[in-house]
Amino acid sequence: xxxxxxxxxxxxxxxxxxxxxxxxxxxxxxxxxxxxxxxxxxxxxxxxxxxxxxxxxxxxxxxxxxxxxxxxxxxxxxxxxxxxxxxxxxxxxxxxxxxxxxxxxxxxxxxxxxxxxxxxxxxxxxxxxxxxxxxxxxxxxxxxxxxxxxxxxxxxxxxxxxxxxxxxxxxxxxxxxxxxxxxxxxxxxxxxxxxxxxxxxxxxxxxxxxxxxxxxxxxxxxxxxxxxxxxxxxxxxxxxxxxxxxxxxxxxxxxxxxxxxxxxxxxxxxxxxxxxxxxxxxxxxxxxxxxxxxxxxxxxxxxxxxxxxxxxxxxxxxxxxxxxxxxxxxxxxxxxxxxxxxxxxxxxxxxxxxxxxxxxx
Amino acid sequence: xxxxxxxxxxxxxxxxxxxxxxxxxxxxxxxxxxxxxxxxxxxxxxxxxxxxxxxxxxxxxxxxxxxxxxxxxxxxxxxxxxxxxxxxxxxxxxxxxxxxxxxxxxxxxxxxxxxxxxxxxxxxxxxxxxxxxxxxxxxxxxxxxxxxxxxxxxxxxxxxxxxxxxxxxxxxxxxxxxxxxxxxxxxxxxxxxxxxxxxxxxxxxxxxxxxxxxxxxxxxxxxxxxxxxxxxxxxxxxxxxxxxxxxxxxxxxxxxxxxxxxxxxxxxxxxxxxxxxxxxxxxxxxxxxxxxxxxxxxxxxxxxxxxxxxxxxxxxxxxxxxxxxxxxxxxxxxxxxxxxxxxxxxxxxxxxxxxxxxxxxxxxxxxxxxx
Numbered sequence: 001x002x003x004x005x006x007x008x009x010x011x012x013x014x015x016x017x018x019x020x021x022x023x024x025x026x027x028x029x030x031x032x033x034x035x036x037x038x039x040x041x042x043x044x045x046x047x048x049x050x051x052x053x054x055x056x057x058x059x060x061x062x063x064x065x066x067x068x069x070x071x072x073x074x075x076x077x078x079x080x081x082x083x084x085x086x087x088x089x090x091x092x093x094x095x096x097x098x099x100x101x102x103x104x105x106x107x108x109x110x111x112x113x114x115x116x117x118x119x120x121x122x123x124x125x126x127x128x129x130x131x132x133x134x135x136x137x138x139x140x141x142x143x144x145x146x147x148x149x150x151x152x153x154x155x156x157x158x159x160x161x162x163x164x165x166x167x168x169x170x171x172x173x174x175x176x177x178x179x180x181x182x183x184x185x186x187x188x189x190x191x192x193x194x195x196x197x198x199x200x201x202x203x204x205x206x207x208x209x210x211x212x213x214x215x216x217x218x219x220x221x222x223x224x225x226x227x228x229x230x231x232x233x234x235x236x237x238x239x240x241x242x243x244x245x246x247x248x249x250x251x252x253x254x255x256x257x258x259x260x261x262x263x264x265x266x267x268x269x270x271x272x273x274x275x276x277x278x279x280x281x282x283x284x285x286x287x288x289x290x291x292x293x294x295x296x297x298x299x300x301x302x303x304x305x306x307x308x309x310x311x312x313x314x315x316x317x318x319x320x321x322x323x324x325x326x327x328x329x330x331x332x333x334x335x336x337x338x339x340x341x342x343x344x345x346x347x348x349x350x351x352x353x354x355x356x357x358x359x360x361x
Numbered sequence: 362x363x364x365x366x367x368x369x370x371x372x373x374x375x376x377x378x379x380x381x382x383x384x385x386x387x388x389x390x391x392x393x394x395x396x397x398x399x400x401x402x403x404x405x406x407x408x409x410x411x412x413x414x415x416x417x418x419x420x421x422x423x424x425x426x427x428x429x430x431x432x433x434x435x436x437x438x439x440x441x442x443x444x445x446x447x448x449x450x451x452x453x454x455x456x457x458x459x460x461x462x463x464x465x466x467x468x469x470x471x472x473x474x475x476x477x478x479x480x481x482x483x484x485x486x487x488x489x490x491x492x493x494x495x496x497x498x499x500x501x502x503x504x505x506x507x508x509x510x511x512x513x514x515x516x517x518x519x520x521x522x523x524x525x526x527x528x529x530x531x532x533x534x535x536x537x538x539x540x541x542x543x544x545x546x547x548x549x550x551x552x553x554x555x556x557x558x559x560x561x562x563x564x565x566x567x568x569x570x571x572x573x574x575x576x577x578x579x580x581x582x583x584x585x586x587x588x589x590x591x592x593x594x595x596x597x598x599x600x601x602x603x604x605x606x607x608x609x610x611x612x613x614x615x616x617x618x619x620x621x622x623x624x625x626x627x628x629x630x631x632x633x634x635x636x637x638x639x640x641x642x643x644x645x646x647x648x649x650x651x652x653x654x655x656x657x658x659x660x661x662x663x664x665x666x667x668x669x670x671x672x673x674x675x676x677x678x679x680x681x682x683x684x685x686x687x688x689x690x691x692x693x694x695x696x697x698x699x700x701x702x703x704x705x706x707x708x709x710x711x712x713x714x715x716x717x718x719x720x721x722x723x724x725x726x727x728x729x730x731x732x
Binding site: 058061062063064158159162166232233235236242243244322323324325326327328329330331 | 374376382383384398485488489490491492494495496499556559561562564565712713714715716717
């Protein structure tokens with residue numbers, strides 16, 4: 001292949017080495033442990049990176065410098081913050097349901113970690129290509145709302161409860177249009193497997209060759225994704241000026257950090273899913289039959305393509321956050337039930353017609 | 362589970378917003394009765410930053426007590442000082458030199474701009490947009506620098522004294538103000554582009570926190586809050602003081618009475634402040650900046666009242682003198698207190714999100730309410 005040191009090559013080498021030295025069962029267990037460790041390390045690094053990115057992006061938008069003291073150009077600021085959070089005491093309020101209170105931050109992290117499974121980071125570099133990949137992602141993503149409700153209710157705090165109830169109403173509503181937007185794309189690809197969806201974009205990404213329905217689906221998916229991750233302008237669950245910190249008001253130290261981290265991981269995940277569905281995941285930018293052009297594009301490693309697209313979309317979501325005011329709870333639900341859901345259903349119908357008549361490339 | 366979230370069978374419960382809460386911009390404490398997200402009743406609890414300023418003034422001389430008033434509405438420090446100075450001058454029957462009057466009015470309007478700047482940023486922050494705050498502070502910083510150059514301080518300026526101003530303006534003052542004003546007009550357009558025109562923002566503000574004209578009058582509201590409900594109450598226009606009688610400016614009145622109207626009144630007031638400064642800055646007459654007064658001021662026996670328009674509304678200073686060197690009794694009529702009293706009327710029946718959108722447009726400064 002083009003890249004000798006690709007993720008795919010490393011994966012294959014490790015697999016071969018394990019199978020050569022250990023039995024197949026032991027090798028499989030070792031692989032699982034290795035993947036688990038990788039996911040945790042990846043999460044930690046991603047969290048640090050995204051928090052730093054958010055702070056820098058907000059600084060640019062707000063005509064200020066952002067963190068620039070700890071480490072070169074402030075790169076170690078988020079690590080220092082994490083260290084501080086680790087050293088802080090994780091308080092459990094009196095009168096809280098201790099079991100649920102302590103479980104909630106882990107549940108939200110576990111949900112975020114599980115979604116990683118079918119996401120393809122590079123060519124043939126995926127934990128497990130489940131044949132119902134997209135369905136799996138949207139179903140696991142729903143678990144996080146349970147964690148948020150759990151956190152809000154068990155804190156024994158009215159602000160937290162209000163935040164959690166808002167979040168519950170919001171996530172459940174917006175999952176509908178996010179789901180319909182995903183189904184619209186599945187209609188085109190005719191497969192739920194992430195690998196198939198990416199490979200179907202071999203000669204052009206769906207955003208370009210999927211006609212108008214794909215663009216509408218993309219816009220709706222991005223709006224719904226922002227809402228699902230509880231980020232501004234849909235950050236009602238933790239609306240600072242209304243509910244102090246919403247569902248995680250009572251959390252401190254590392255337990256708070258887990259919620260914080262999960263928010264950023266969820267942002268990464270929804271952007272990764274959007275990149276896969278609409279921008280071809282790790283698939284380089286290909287134009288139909290332009291062999292030469294496509295070949296040049298292939299020289300850029302697939303992991304760069306994937307991460308590049310994902311981070312562009314993350315930037316978009318951060319841009320939303322630092323630009324828009326927050327909606328009110330009834331306006332938020334109006335937007336979903338009166339506008340987004342009907343539009344996405346009509347869009348689905350339109351896409352069905354296009355697919356049936358085979359109008360796509 | 363324990364005594365979790367006590368509520369009545371109908372689901373009515375109370376929450377305490379404040380004394381420490383991001384939306385109250387200070388130590389205001391609101392006890393809110395809620396049904397789900399709908400507000401049934403709001404009870405403001407005051408007194409967390411009460412410093413007995415009125416009582417303190419009784420033991421300070423007429424020169425000294427003005428400095429304490431900078432700490433009331435700290436965003437309108439100049440205007441508070443101005444009110445006190447005018448009241449004392451009324452008692453002494455001192456003629457203030459024209460130069461001092463011009464400087465005072467320019468300073469008042471710069472203060473109003475700075476105050477509205479901060480309000481605009483905080484208002485946007487209340488409805489969830491963080492970025493405008495930094496844009497507002499960029500301009501506010503310039504005003505603070507101009508103030509610092511002439512007055513020697515950035516927040517509690519203590520520049521106005523009975524009979525005029527404490528010191529002459531800095532040689533660069535006029536040039537710097539003109540430079541600032543020239544650039545500032547574009548800034549207002551930028552604010553409108555950033556926030557006013559935003560659909561989400563308008564949805565949050567329009568029809569929210571309605572205050573009728575009758576209620577505005579009966580609660581004693583003043584300033585932009587009352588003017589947004591159609592009450593013509595600009596003291597600068599109705600009871601002009603210093604050179605306000607000679608400058609051209611419009612009294613901004615809206616009739617919608619909702620949060621968006623209050624927002625628009627303040628934004629358009631900024632334009633009027635710019636207009637006032639433009640008229641005065643080039644024409645500051647030569648002469649004394651302070652009238653000749655005795656070292657120890659003594660007000661004749663009697664009662665004196667003076668009102669001014671601060672950035673928040675009408676500030677009244679009431680002095681009772683027994684003829685000594687210190688006032689016998691001082692009472693301040695602060696705009697924030699009356700405006701806050703109408704909050705229950707405005708936010709009742711709305712959502713929690715509406716409450717912050719309403720409270721933001723009241724432009725509350727808690728030390729002004731408590732004194």
